[in-house]
Amino acid sequence: MRPSRAADPLLRAALALLVTLSAACGSRLPERDSASPPAATPEGGPPIRVGVITSATSPVGGDAFTGPRDGALAYFAALNARGGVDGRRVEPVTCDDGGSGVGNHTCVTELVEERKVFALVATTALDYAAASRVSRAGVPDIGGQPIGPAYDTYPHLYGIYGSSAPRTGGRPGWNGVLYGGTEVYRYFKRAHGARTAAVVSYNQPSSAAYARLVTRGLEAEGYRVVTEQVDFALPNFRAVAADLRAQRPDLVLDALDSHGNARLCEAMDAVGAIPVAKVTNVQNWNSAVPDAYAKAPRCRNALWATGASRSHDDTSHPAVREFRAAMDAHAKGVTLRSQWQLEGWAAAMWFTDAARACLAAGPRGLTRACVERYLTRREPYTARGLLLPVRFERLARPPRTRRTCLSVARWRDGEGWVSQGDMNDNCATVPQLGYRP
Structure with missing residues (x-):
């Protein structure tokens, strides 16, 4: 038996609960910003633009969902300082959807349709209302936090913990039922x-x-x-x-x-x-x-x-030490460390490893289809040991038991x-x- 994700389905319920208990009435318009644009385009080619959607100003409160974004941005900053992916910088463009479905649609419009991002990375959306639009556009969403059922529903969406559900775009899981x-x-x-x-x-x-x-x-x-x-x-x-x-x-x-x-x-x-x-x-x-x-x-x-x-906090592991050093350099005095930051860092690493594998075939090798082939390969992904082995399957029936x-x-x-x-x-x-x- 192989190890599987420890993605607790109760965590999704817990987050939904947190929203229900903490949300105030009304909504706010999303605030959007983008990371500093890269300097001169390197000889390796144009920047690779990725989107990072976060419910940074959600009704739950500030900092509740920003950890994955901060981890991903720290990873890309460290990556670009080393020359990017085969000489190409990664340009992360962030968007705060305000924790609302309307704001989420606005972010997807800006990032996917207007800014033409190649992929989304480390999505952490309180209400991923536009997930079906991301899927229809064929934009891979890599390493998002499964706060809702979107990552067990739609193709082209790859949550940080993996999935075995059919993900055909209809009902979540198996006929509307998820398993954990x-x-x-x-x-x-x-x-x-x-x-x-x-x-x-x-x-x-x-x-x-x-x-x-x-x-x-x-x-x-x-x-x-x-x-x-x-x-x-x-x-x-x-x-x-x-x-x-x-x-x-x-x-x-x-x-x-x-x-x-x-x-x-x-x-x-x-x-x-x-x-x-x-x-x-x-x-x-x-x-x-x-x-x-x-x-x-x-x-x-x-x-x-x-x-x-x-x-x-496991500084005995080299990948954790690398994460913490980059966060210290990127955080500018902010000392809060969280597991979600580490998982956002791992999501950015996942995208980078996929992009690097695709570019190994040549400058035209970086396509969305190639990236998705990397994500769905039989070999599970561990982000240098930061994640339990993650894989994506499409099982017709849910397993009754699983080694986890x-x-x-x-x-x-x-x-x-x-x-x-x-x-x-x-x-x-x-x-x-x-x-x-």
């Missing part, structure tokens, strides 16, 4: 003896639906599940924490927004309800933990994150995110459960 594994719960059961888990949600439809999805996965792995619900308008986290202390779960998972998550941790800290692991997802896998959980030191040090990419690997890290004050084993070894064959996005 229980590898996160299997890991904690196998590696840490976890048997009881608590799932905390709001009394709000999206939060409750996500909590049911988490509960279903836990029960499939044999956990005893304790469910806790708080009022969305007036949440009493202290009462939840008191019950968690009585129930003594090994794991605590939640269907809350980031603010609620931090408040829950504060309440747990206050009553001494500290589990083996307070599990979070890849979006919260960042260096802001000391500030976000400043009032919850014990709960903070029980935080665990899981995902499909090597920890951005997992990147795991836990927070330690003074050390940051400490990797727990090698992600290529944290593997198990787990059931694939269906859900409707």
Whole structure:
């Protein structure tokens, strides 16, 4: 059996939940900008123009979705400083879609139809409303974050975690059903003896639906599940924490927004309800933990994150060190580091490796068709070891089980995110459960 993506389908649901809980009424027009144009065109040929669409000013708030963009821009800056791809610079053009479907269509119009970008890279769109237009235009979208189901629906779209869905442009997944594994719960059961888990949600439809999805996965792995619900308008986290202390779960998972998550941790800290692991997802896998959980030191040090990419704090790995050095040079004093930045860097690397492979056949070898052949080749892509092996298949039927690997890290004050084993070894064959996005 081969390793597969650890792209947690629950992450998509979690992001959708975050949007529902945090979005304000109304929308704003997108703000657009482009990276500084390249200097003189090098002898190797004209610049390769790529688009980067990000919901930078989304209703969820600033910086929520900018990590992949920043990682991709840092990669292209470092690449161009070394002479580009076979002497050709990569010109990234960014567009902020404002987190709205209308803004997303505006960005696609500008980048695809007006600026004629060769490809999109590291798309991170709250509402990828124009995905079908990108697909119809035959523009490869490489390494985007699968916040919604677009990357499991349309051809020419290649999410950062891969896909096995037919992707014919009709319904997402298999007849509108997506599938994901229980590898996160299997890991904690196998590696840490976890048997009881608590799932905390709001009394709000999206939060409750996500909590049911988490509960279903836990029960499939044999956990005893304790469910806790708080009022969305007036949440009493202290009462939840008191019950968690009585129930003594090994794991605590939640269907809350980031603010609620931090408040829950504060309440747990206050009553001494500290589990083996307070599990979070890849979006919260960042260096802001000391500030976000400043009032919850014990709960903070029980935080665990899981995902499909090597920890951005794993400086023992040369590809991570290269990423961090480039981010330091590109960030201009901004010290926040995140897993999404690393995945945006990997997306830019993926495009570059495909472009370089195509140009090896000659200056006319760089075509969209050639790039897509690289993306869909049988050999999985790992971005020099930054990603778990990524591949794209088109399976007529969803798999019932799958061997899936997992990147795991836990927070330690003074050390940051400490990797727990090698992600290529944290593997198990787990059931694939269906859900409707």
